Amino acid sequence: MSLLLIVLSPLCFFAFKWLQTHYLKHSLCNPILLSIAVISVILVWGDIPYTEFATINTPYFWLLDSAIVALAIPLYKESRTIKQHTWRYILCSATGVLVSSIIAMLVAYLLGANEQLIASLAPNAVTTPIAIEVSNQLNGISALSAVIVICVGIFGAVFGLPLLKLFGVTHIPSQGLALGAACHAVGTARAIEVDERMGAFASVSLVLSAILTPLIIPVIYTLIDLILLN
Structure with a gap:
């Protein structure tokens, strides 16, 4: 067995x-x-x-580290372009983290969700291990956060590019940044499948979101908690 x-x-x-x-x-x-x-x-x-x-299946979790490191390959190939617009990419990633988190928490609040569920929804636009840690920090349900992150990633991998094209976003770097910010590792993998340049910019957004989420989300959650939940 x-x-x-x-x-x-x-x-x-x-x-x-x-x-x-x-x-x-x-x-x-x-x-x-x-x-x-x-x-x-x-x-x-x-x-x-x-x-x-x-x-x-614990050994497969160890392989995730190698998979994340492998994202550096397309990143390196586009390093010159990335260096020229570093602050723009940081701003894009920060905006993605803020918008996805705030919308998720506000919708949950309007639907009558309790504080723990709202905390679990807060880190929804970052790779799973970081989402779990942030959820624990906010006293959310880490298992639920992991499921939400996976569902968001799969949804983005399936519908992300068609939706971007529907709204007229055809610029390859922009598509990559959007997929990486909104759909994290699954979206980045999808971007790499479609176009290597798209994958490189998705990797940028993925990494920046992973850095920014633990810094931004606790602050945003605390503000929403003070304004709406108390």
């Missing part, structure tokens, strides 16, 4: 990736989305606790 559980994730992902490449070319046929659906069904059907599945 342990062997099956440890090969299940890569088996599902690469199978759906192959199907997407050769047959299922629609953006809705995202390998991550389909893999999550299939694995969830298998865990429920087999009555397998998620904690057991997560423990067995």
Whole structure:
């Protein structure tokens, strides 16, 4: 059983990736989305606790570090352009973090969510490990924050580019910055698939968001807490 559980994730992902490449070319046929659906069904059907599945698959979490480091390759190739507009990219990323967090918290408040749920929604536009840490800092539910981040990332990977094109955003660096800021690692991976330059700028936004989120979100949450929640 342990062997099956440890090969299940890569088996599902690469199978759906192959199907997407050769047959299922629609953006809705995202390998991550389909893999999550299939694995969830298998865990429920087999009555397998998620904690057991997560423990067995711990080695894959170690590989995330290598995957993040690999993002430096397209980043390096566009380093000259990035150096020329560093402050613009910082401003774009900070705006993305602020807007996504404030909108999520305000919508949750208007729908009657409690303080803990609002705190869990605050770090929704950053990669999962940082979202978990920020959520814990705000006394949110870290597991819920992780799920929200994954859902946001998948939604952005599927619908991000079509929505950007719908609103007339066709500039490659702008598309990359938007995907990296709003959809973090999953959006960045999608950007790299589409265009290497887009992936480079998505990487910039991903890294900047990861740096800015722990600095900005606690302040914004505290202000909203003082104004609305107390």
